[in-house]
Amino acid sequence: xxxxxDTLYLLSGYLAAxxxxxxxxxxxxxxxxxxxxxxxxxxxxGGFCLAASTFLGLAHTLKRGCHIRVSLFIHKARGATRKxxxxxxxxxxxxVMGYVTWAATHMVYESWFYEELSPGMMAVPIWIPQxxxxxxxxxxxxxxxxxxxxxxxxxxxxYQEQSETALSDDDSTSARVAPQRADGIASxxxxxxxxxS
Amino acid sequence: TEWVMASxxxxxxxxxxxxxxxxxxxxxxxxxxxxxxxxSNGTLIKLDGIRRAVQSNQVQIGEIRLGVYGNEDPMYILDxxxxxxxxxxxxxxxxEAQMPYFEKMFARLGLMPLSFSPWTGQGFxxxxxxxxxxxxxxxxxxxxxxxxAKMGEMLGFETTTLPFSEIPQAFATGLIDALFTSPxxxxxxxxxxxxxxxxxxGALNTKNAVIVNQRAFNRLPDAHKQALLEAGKxxxxxxxxxxxxxxxxxxxxxxxxxxxxxxxPEEVMTRLHEISKVLIEDWRVAASPEAIEVLDAYLASQ
Amino acid sequence: MNEMIIIVLVLFGALLALLASGVWVAVTxxxxxxxxxxxxxxxPPDSLLAITVWDHSWNWALTxxxxxVWMGEILTRSRLSQDMFSGLAPWxxxxxxxxxxxxxxxxxxxxxxxxxxxxxxxxIGRMSxxxxxxxxxxxxxxxxxxxGAGTLGLLIPPSIMMIVYGIVTQQSIARLFxxxxxxxxxxxxxxxxxxxxxxxxxxxxxxxxxxxxxxxEKLWNSRRLxxxxxxxxxxxxxxxxxxxxxxxxxxxxxxxxxxxxWVSRTLTLRSFLDGLMGAMRTSCMITxxxxxASFLAIGMAFTGIxxxxxxxxxxxxxxxxxLLVMLTLIYIVLGCFLEGxxxxxxxxxxxxxxxxAAGLDPIWFGIYLIIVVEMSQITPPVGFNxxxxxxxxxxxxxxxxxxxxxxxxxxxLGIVVLATWPGLVxxxxxxxxxx
Ligand code: NA
Ligand code: NA
Numbered sequence: 001x002x003x004x005x006d007t008l009y010l011l012s013g014y015l016a017a018x019x020x021x022x023x024x025x026x027x028x029x030x031x032x033x034x035x036x037x038x039x040x041x042x043x044x045x046g047g048f049c050l051a052a053s054t055f056l057g058l059a060h061t062l063k064r065g066c067h068i069r070v071s072l073f074i075h076k077a078r079g080a081t082r083k084x085x086x087x088x089x090x091x092x093x094x095x096v097m098g099y100v101t102w103a104a105t106h107m108v109y110e111s112w113f114y115e116e117l118s119p120g121m122m123a124v125p126i127w128i129p130q131x132x133x134x135x136x137x138x139x140x141x142x143x144x145x146x147x148x149x150x151x152x153x154x155x156x157x158x159y160q161e162q163s164e165t166a167l168s169d170d171d172s173t174s175a176r177v178a179p180q181r182a183d184g185i186a187s188x189x190x191x192x193x194x195x196x197s
Numbered sequence: 198t199e200w201v202m203a204s205x206x207x208x209x210x211x212x213x214x215x216x217x218x219x220x221x222x223x224x225x226x227x228x229x230x231x232x233x234x235x236x237s238n239g240t241l242i243k244l245d246g247i248r249r250a251v252q253s254n255q256v257q258i259g260e261i262r263l264g265v266y267g268n269e270d271p272m273y274i275l276d277x278x279x280x281x282x283x284x285x286x287x288x289x290x291x292x293e294a295q296m297p298y299f300e301k302m303f304a305r306l307g308l309m310p311l312s313f314s315p316w317t318g319q320g321f322x323x324x325x326x327x328x329x330x331x332x333x334x335x336x337x338x339x340x341x342x343x344x345x346a347k348m349g350e351m352l353g354f355e356t357t358t359l360p361f362s363e364i365p366q367a368f369a370t371g372l373i374d375a376l377f378t379s380p381x382x383x384x385x386x387x388x389x390x391x392x393x394x395x396x397x398x399g400a401l402n403t404k405n406a407v408i409v410n411q412r413a414f415n416r417l418p419d420a421h422k423q424a425l426l427e428a429g430k431x432x433x434x435x436x437x438x439x440x441x442x443x444x445x446x447x448x449x450x451x452x453x454x455x456x457x458x459x460x461x462p463e464e465v466m467t468r469l470h471e472i473s474k475v476l477i478e479d480w481r482v483a484a485s486p487e488a489i490e491v492l493d494a495y496l497a498s499q
Numbered sequence: 500m501n502e503m504i505i506i507v508l509v510l511f512g513a514l515l516a517l518l519a520s521g522v523w524v525a526v527t528x529x530x531x532x533x534x535x536x537x538x539x540x541x542x543p544p545d546s547l548l549a550i551t552v553w554d555h556s557w558n559w560a561l562t563x564x565x566x567x568v569w570m571g572e573i574l575t576r577s578r579l580s581q582d583m584f585s586g587l588a589p590w591x592x593x594x595x596x597x598x599x600x601x602x603x604x605x606x607x608x609x610x611x612x613x614x615x616x617x618x619x620x621x622x623i624g625r626m627s628x629x630x631x632x633x634x635x636x637x638x639x640x641x642x643x644x645x646x647g648a649g650t651l652g653l654l655i656p657p658s659i660m661m662i663v664y665g666i667v668t669q670q671s672i673a674r675l676f677x678x679x680x681x682x683x684x685x686x687x688x689x690x691x692x693x694x695x696x697x698x699x700x701x702x703x704x705x706x707x708x709x710x711x712x713x714x715x716e717k718l719w720n721s722r723r724l725x726x727x728x729x730x731x732x733x734x735x736x737x738x739x740x741x742x743x744x745x746x747x748x749x750x751x752x753x754x755x756x757x758x759x760x761w762v763s764r765t766l767t768l769r770s771f772l773d774g775l776m777g778a779m780r781t782s783c784m785i786t787x788x789x790x791x792a793s794f795l796a797i798g799m800a801f802t803g804i805x806x807x808x809x810x811x812x813x814x815x816x817x818x819x820x821x822l823l824v825m826l827t828l829i830y831i832v833l834g835c836f837l838e839g840x841x842x843x844x845x846x847x848x849x850x851x852x853x854x855x856a857a858g859l860d861p862i863w864f865g866i867y868l869i870i871v872v873e874m875s876q877i878t879p880p881v882g883f884n885x886x887x888x889x890x891x892x893x894x895x896x897x898x899x900x901x902x903x904x905x906x907x908x909x910x911x912l913g914i915v916v917l918a919t920w921p922g923l924v925x926x927x928x929x930x931x932x933x934x
Contacts, residue, residue: 017772017779020565027562027750031743034357039346041358047557053565054556054790057783066780067523067787068889070880070896074521089521096526099533100548107549110253114306115269119245121343121358123268133553201542207669208848238667238848241800246554253546360559362662363744365672371741387671 005146006063012139013060019053019132044120048129055136059143065159086151094144101137108134198421200233200257200413205244210381211443212405212436213237215314216260219407219432226424231417233258248408252307257413264403267342271484272298275492276315277344278480279400280473285441287499288315288402292433294495298488299406309414311407311429314436317444318399322376322383322392326457329464338375339364344476345377351472352465368392380447389454397448398461400469402440407432503807506539510799514836518880518896528791528881531836535798542801548794555793556786559746560614560659565782566749567609567618570756571625572774572781577760579726580626584634586724589717592710596694599636599644602627603690606648607683610655612734612752614662614745616839616876617785620649620884624891625781635706639902640697642892646884646899647906648690650873653839655683657738657745660872663840664865667847671862674928678862679869681923686870686913693909726763730755784890785883789838792881796841805833805845812853819857823918826850827871827911834875838883842872863924867914874910877903 026042026049033040061067069089077085110116111127118124147157202220206213213235220233236242242250247259248266267274272295276282282291292313299310325332330353338354340346341361349356354375359367367373368391376388383395407429414422448458461469481489510531517527529548536544574580584598591597605623613619624645631641653660656676665672698705712720734752737743743751760766799805812825833842847868854864876884879900888899917923 013776013779016783017775020569020779020782021775023562024566024569024750024753027566027747028754030358031747031750037355039340039356039358043358043360043559044557046562047559050562050565050786051553051557053779054783054786057779058787061780061783061787064780066784066890067525068784068886068896069521069523070518071521072895072897073519075895085521089523092517092522092530093526096529099545100529100552103545103549104553106545107553114252116249117266117268119265119268120341121346129557130553133556207667209669236800238844240806240845240848241797243554246550249550250547253543253550255542255547255550359744362560362666363746365662365665366657366676367741367744369673369676370739372744385666385669387665387669387673390671390673 005142008139009059009063009143012056012136016053016055016057016060016136019049019056022049023053039121041121044118044122044124048124048132051129052132052136055133056139058136058140062140062143062147063158067159083151083154086157087148090144090148090151090157094141094148097137097141097144101134101141104130104134104137198227198231198417200231201241202233202235203242203247203250203256203259204235204237205239205242205247205260205262207238207385211439212260212314215432215436215439216407218435219312219428222428222431223424226427227421231421231424248306248308251408251410254410254413256410258311258407258409260405260407262403262405264342267344270302270488271480272302272488272491274342274344274403275480275488277401277403278473278476279319279348279398279469281401281477282495283318283400283402285315285402285437288404289437290498291495292404294491294498298491303408304411307411309409309411311409311425312432312436313404313406314433315402315404315440317379317381317402317440317447318397319377319379319401320395320397320399320461322378322388323394323396324374324392326394327396327465328462330468333375336374337372338377339367339373344479347476347479348469348472349377351475352468365391380444380451384447384450389451389456393456395448395451395456395458396461396465397458398466398469405436503804506535506802507804509538510535510836514880524880524886524896525787525791528788528795532791532794532796532798535795535802540801547797547801551794551797552790556790561786561789563613563746563749564615564618564621564785565778566753567613567622568625568782568785569774569778570749570752571622572778573753573756573760573766573771574727574730575626575629576770576774577756577763577765579730579756579759579763579765581630582723583626583727584630586721586727588634589710589712589720592708594695596691596698597705597708598631598634599640599694599698600691602631602641602644603648603687603694606645606651607655607687608731608735610651610653610683611657612731612738612745612748613652614657614659616650616652616873617883617887619652620645620887621781621785621891623649624888628891637701637704638892638894639898640694640704642888642894642899643902643904643906644690644694646877646888646903647909648687649884649887650876650910651683651686653873653876654679654686654866654869656680658869660839660843660869661865663843664847664868667844668851668861668865670865671928674862675865677928677931678866678924681927682866682870682913682917685916685923686910689909689913689916690906693905697905726759730759781887781890785887788883788886792838793841795881796837796845799837799841800845805837805842806849808833809846809849809853813849819859820918822853822857823867823914827914830868830871831874831878834871834878834882836881837875838881839872839875842875843868860921860925862928863917863921866924867917870910870914870917874907877907 023046026046030040030042074085108127108130111130116126118126151157204216216235223231248261250256251259263273264277282288303310333353336354338349338356339359340349340356346356365386451458513534514531533544536542587601606619609619609623656679661675662672665675733755734748737751738745738748808829876882885896885899889896
């Protein structure tokens with residue numbers, strides 16, 4: 001079960017990244033088409049890819065601790081208080097995203113029932129891109145519920161374990177970039193850094 | 198009863214003025230008991246979201262632009278074929294012919310059309326004067342649908358697709374040189390900043406419709422229903438008058454802003470008549486038999 | 500009016516309570532929007548929720564966001580952003596504040612490319628935060644300059660907000676674009692002035708300055724700037740030569756960054772995928788909040804609060820200066836809840852007639868409104884640049900808000916300057932578009 005869920009979040013994250021890349025691909029196609037005098041419209045499909053990327057990425061982004069919240073008070077809390085806060089926030093999120101999923105289901109059904117088409121030149125049945133929203137919201141609801149259960153069982157929330165940021169203290173960013181050359185400024189940089197810290 | 202109404206146009210736009218008059222009529226005809234609160238300018242729901250908002254009763258009544266939904270049923274864009282129903286009298290006749298079809302079509306969506314009002318005639322915004330078809334050559338025009346793309350190409354434009362919101366920038370940077378639209382839209386985007394000439398074609402009047410949520414309508418007391426329907430009838434008539442007047446006023450606005458406004462040269466009009474024939478045939482291919490009946494009935498009446 | 504005050508208090512209380520208790524920002528916004536509609540209007544919240552969130556999530560103008568974020572990721576993962584700072588450091592060593600100014604200038608340049616403040620802050624922040632930290636710059640100033648200068652994305656053309664204002668109030672968008680230039684420069688100078696003063700007062704908080712280079716050495720060292728300059732020219736050039744729209748230019752930025760990374764041999768399949776996934780997570784975080792904010796905004800619209808507030812001010816019959824003070828206060832309050840475009844759409848058509856009656860120019864008011872909207876980007880609890888920087892830095896929202904506060908005050912000073920000399924706004928458009 002654990003493996004299945006983690007794979008689900010990761011796969012939908014990859015899918016989200018794929019759709020992000022597709023925005024770029026579509027725009028390139030649009031610019032090229034204009035250059036060669038062919039009509040190709042990416043305004044709508046690009047937007048649909050953006051929506052798909054947003055919603056399908058939700059669960060993965062959550063698991064990596066990248067959705068933000070005010071952590072000022074959370075970090076001060078310890079023990080049972082901390083657990084209560086985490087249960088409350090994941091609980092609220094589960095209910096809210098569950099509600100959004102339900103509302104989205106209704107919306108997708110109506111778009112399908114009324115055979116609504118997108119207004120642009122592609123004339124896409126609108127329920128198809130909306131499906132991405134529905135799917136993404138459903139997966140993130142599962143992810144929030146998953147976190148709720150983990151915390152209830154006494155485990156650490158996954159979203160706190162992996163948060164990676166530009167100012168994280170292990171200096172992972174500089175480790176990621178290519179090795180510095182030991183000439184002029186690069187060595188000077190290290191000097192400046194060494195003195196400051 | 199109190200209803201909420203959504204519209205996507207600015208307060209001094211003639212469509213919005215017509216809506217205010219409609220609301221005043223409803224209130225008066227219902228003896229002050231039926232009130233409608235208008236949220237114009239997209240402050241509540243954006244233009245393209247209004248049909249769905251009325252459908253799901255988020256608002257009970259709203260104004261939509263029919264042309265947006267042309268992909269779903271060609272009937273929505275029959276009025277955008279040039280010279281099919283040019284002039285306000287023919288546009289009215291076309292609307293009458295379309296009415297039963299529209300009523301059925303909207304009923305399937307849980308909606309009821311209350312009134313229609315036409316946009317003003319159209320024309321070309323260009324940087325250079327248009328004296329012949331030659332002047333379109335090499336100019337890049339913004340298109341937004343298959344019909345406008347075909348029309349642009351047949352006129353000799355290079356065409357490019359752009360979302361509405363990027364038009365002003367696209368003009369400024371030279372991404373586009375020409376725009377085929379109404380004087381009102383040109384005023385909305387202050388076309389005189391980027392173009393010098395408006396070449397008036399007329400030729401077509403696309404329509405807006407005021408639509409009502411069917412269930413909300415059914416729940417009204419009979420007196421209010423009558424008030425609403427009567428006000429709707431008046432609004433359609435007034436819409437035609439307002440539009441005709443607005444066309445004159447708006448051309449004057451363009452002149453006042455320093456644009457050169459003149460009628461399209463004969464050659465362009467002739468070409469547009471040819472294009473019209475092609476577009477009508479295209480339309481027939483896409484349309485259902487019932488829709489084609491509407492077209493034929495209209496053509497027979499003319 | 501009393502009813503309105505109760506609604507405002509309830510919504511604001513719910514917003515604060517949920518945020519403080521650790522509920523995710525986007526989720527909080529949805530809940531507060533739901534309360535607004537379910538408790539204070541007869542409309543059905545469920546269909547409104549789904550449709551609003553959907554409509555705002557596939558907005559074409561927004562597609563530039565993930566692409567620019569991706570561009571920043573690529574540049575950070577290659578050596579390019581590091582090189583940029585190394586190249587600039589010697590040139591700025593004489594200026595108090597040194598590389599902190601890179602945030603301001605970098606954001607200004609990015610602002611000429613991007614139409615939104617989140618994009619501007621995210622792209623520059625992704626590159627500059629690690630570099631400034633490495634070099635020992637004050638964290639609060641790094642964050643503050645980014646938060647503040649990131650908002651310039653709205654004031655320096657192209658700008659999504661100006662297009663919104665232009666269409667809502669029927670003002671010339673081209674004029675607005677031109678009108679934004681001088682105020683943009685004014686605000687940039689004020690930001691830089693603040694940084695200079697701050698670093699003169701807080702010498703102990705600045706990293707040591709020990710770059711001693713001759714002019715020729717500096718020049719030779721500047722070769723590292725070439726790739727980034729090429730990229731900037733490519734992106735800006737593609738917009739201003741009419742090759743691409745601003746939204747499309749984002750893709751050119753991505754392709755350019757990939758090309759440069761490839762040339763500098765830092766592009767591997769691994770770094771490509773890492774960059775893509777990182778960009779996806781950052782933009783997912785931001786667009787999720789945008790979707791939530793759109794629902795809160797429509798909730799506010801349905802309750803009629805913004806319009807009621809504006810109407811209330813109109814009834815007061817204030818003098819011009821008092822009117823501006825009052826409006827600014829109201830916009831600061833609204834700015835706590837609403838994201839920029841909603842603030843403009845919901846109030847502009849009511850506020851503009853008052854402003855015109857007071858004898859102020861609509862273009863001037865547009866610029867004023869843009870700056871007020873910029874300020875709302877850095878006020879908690881709903882401030883997009885704060886969210887972006889929290890995502891980038893991992894520091895808490897309130898910490899970032901505190902860092903950004905001086906820059907908020909600087910923008911108020913900017914408004915005072917523009918109100919005192921309105922010619923700063925109207926001069927350039929009158930000169931260039933004399934009709
Ligand atoms: Na900008
Ligand atoms: Na704010």
